[in-house]
Every structure is written in C-alpha cells, then in structure tokens.
Amino acid sequence: MxxxxxxxxxxxxxxxxVVPVIERAENLMFDWLRRHAPAVPARFSITELRERRKALMATDPVYQLDLRRLRHAGLTEAFLATGEDPALVESAMAVFTKARNEVExxxxxxxxxxxxxxxxxxxxxxxxxxxxxxxxxxxxxxxxxxxxxxxxxxxxxxxxxxxxxxxxxxxxxxxxxxxxxxxxxxxxxxxxxxxxxxxxxxxxxxxxxxxxxxxxxxxxxxxxxxxxxxxxxxx
Incomplete structure (x- = not known):
C-alpha cells in the first residue's frame, strides 16, 4: 500500500x-424578511420555503451542484409570488450567507x-x-x-x-x-x-x-x- x-x-x-448552522441562518434571514419583505414570511413559512426549494431542485441539475443558486432562485420565486421587490433577494441572501459561515x-x-x-x-x-x-x-x-x-x-x-x-x-x-x-x-x-x-x-x-x-x-x-x-x- x-x-x-x-x-x-x-x-x-x-x-x-451543520444542522444548527442552517437553522440559525434561516431564522435570521426570516427575521430580516419580516422587516424588509414582509409579504414573503406572511405567505410562506420556513418549512414551506424549504419545500419549494426541493421542488425547484428537480427542475435543473445545476441546483444540485450549487445550493446557493438554488436558495437564491427559491427566494426570487417567493418574492415574485408575493409582489415583493426581487432586487432585495441579494440582501436577504447576504444575511443567510454571513450566518451560514458562523460555524462552531x-x-x-x-x-x-x-x-x-x-x-x-x-x-x-x-x-x-x-x-x-x-x-x-x-x-x-x-x-x-x-x-x-x-x-x-x-x-x-x-x-x-x-x-x-x-x-x-x-x-x-x-x-x-x-x-x-x-x-x-x-x-x-x-x-x-x-x-x-x-x-x-x-x-x-x-x-x-x-x-x-x-x-x-x-x-x-x-x-x-x-x-x-x-x-x-x-x-
């Protein structure tokens, strides 16, 4: 050998x-959405957003390789579905990404x-x-x-x-x-x-x-x- x-x-x-990291990041982003894009959390729970991402993943193989792109696309869909400005998606993602990298x-x-x-x-x-x-x-x-x-x-x-x-x-x-x-x-x-x-x-x-x-x-x-x-x- x-x-x-x-x-x-x-x-x-x-x-x-990783599970507590993702849970915390999603909760922090959800709090941000309540303040800056309230129609999204008013219509979708964290669990419902997760299920929408799962469905979206099946539509394009690239999402299986790039989970950030998947989350961004899922949020964009939710913003459009609720009439919120999709230009805010990147700011929401920044909140998630920062917390995603705060690991223990x-x-x-x-x-x-x-x-x-x-x-x-x-x-x-x-x-x-x-x-x-x-x-x-x-x-x-x-x-x-x-x-x-x-x-x-x-x-x-x-x-x-x-x-x-x-x-x-x-x-x-x-x-x-x-x-x-x-x-x-x-x-x-x-x-x-x-x-x-x-x-x-x-x-x-x-x-x-x-x-x-x-x-x-x-x-x-x-x-x-x-x-x-x-x-x-x-x-």
Whole structure:
C-alpha cells in the first residue's frame, strides 16, 4: 500500500455540525424578511420555503451542484409570488450567507489540523457552499474544491480526482475523511482514494450499506490521527 501523502476532508458534519448552522441562518434571514419583505414570511413559512426549494431542485441539475443558486432562485420565486421587490433577494441572501459561515468547530478540529499539518498535505472537498476564508480555516488547506465551482459533486469520482490534482498527489496516496458512507467513503474509493468514515453520530452497522467497506471508521479526529499514525508507520 503506497504511503499516505495527503488527507482531504469533508466540511459539513465532519469539521462542524451543520444542522444548527442552517437553522440559525434561516431564522435570521426570516427575521430580516419580516422587516424588509414582509409579504414573503406572511405567505410562506420556513418549512414551506424549504419545500419549494426541493421542488425547484428537480427542475435543473445545476441546483444540485450549487445550493446557493438554488436558495437564491427559491427566494426570487417567493418574492415574485408575493409582489415583493426581487432586487432585495441579494440582501436577504447576504444575511443567510454571513450566518451560514458562523460555524462552531468540533473541539478536535484545530488540534488535529495542527498535528497533521507538516506531516501530510491537507485539502477539502465539499458539496456545500461554506466559505473557508470567512470561517477562518482556509489557511489550513493547500487546496479546497467545492462542487459549485467544479461543476461535479460527490460521489462523482471527478471531484476527488480534481482535489488530488490540485494537491499534486496520486489518489492511491490520498485519504478522504467524511461523514457520509455513500457520498464520502464510496465516492472516494471509486476514485482510488482511501475512504475513512467520520462517524461522529455512531451509526449502526445497518445504517451503512452492505457494499460499502470504509478503510477505517473513526468517531473523532483524534482517532483519525491515531489511525494515520499507524498507517504512516507501516513499511
């Protein structure tokens, strides 16, 4: 087995919990709508806006790659349906985006990145729209690939291969770490990387499809560090 030269990370639910972030961002944007475009929240609840986005996603494959564009399009539709000025959509999106990037890292993230930096090359691959510059993590990674920028999303092998190319490493020299068995582990392995399941939720075996066999399952990044140390020590 080739030596590990690079580690790629998923972002949402691997480096920070994403559900509370999205809920807070949606609530803050909804409060902004109440003040600046009141007809929208008067007619649609947060749940109804979410359902409208789901329906909209099925109309154009680009929305599956760019969740910000999807949210913008959904808001524009809601503004038009209620007679509000769609020119305000960008301002509403700015409120959401700012809050979307106000994440709370898991406690093990910064210690792990600090310990790994210098031992291996670090990068990230995400289907989401988190802004690592705004979050303050960009400097930890030598390359960061987002689906909306590349036009390919996990589990497509191309997004993993693009990250390997950006880091200057071969897939067989690279580990990908993520919380989703199909998108992260299977997708990475299909591209020739080793796939590590970051199992912070302690999935039951039946929650992992039988055909997916992670190269490792770690409950924390501390456990990941130990696994990497053991792998790097192998001749």
């Amino acid at each position: 080739p030596s590990i030269k690079a580690v790629l990370f998923d972002l949402d639910d691997t480096l920070w919990p 890292l898991f406690d093990d993230v910064l210690p792990a990145l600090s310990a790994l930096r210098g031992r291996v090359i670090l990068g990230s691959v995400s289907n989401g729209v988190a802004d690592l510059e705004a979050i303050g993590l960009a400097h930890w990674f030598d390359a960061s690939i987002a689906a909306y920028q590349l036009g390919r999303a996990k589990p497509d092998p191309e997004i993993f291969l693009a990250a390997c190319d950006a880091l200057g490493v071969a897939p067989r020299e690279t580990v990908y770490v993520g919380d989703d068995p199909r998108l992260d582990v299977e997708g990475a392995q299909r591209a020739g990387l080793r796939g590590v399941l970051m199992d912070r939720q302690h999935l039951r075996p039946r929650d992992i499809p039988a055909h997916i066999a992670p190269d490792a399952v770690c409950g924390t990044l501390t456990e990941l560090q130990q696994w990497l140390q053991d792998e790097l020590a192998k001749p």
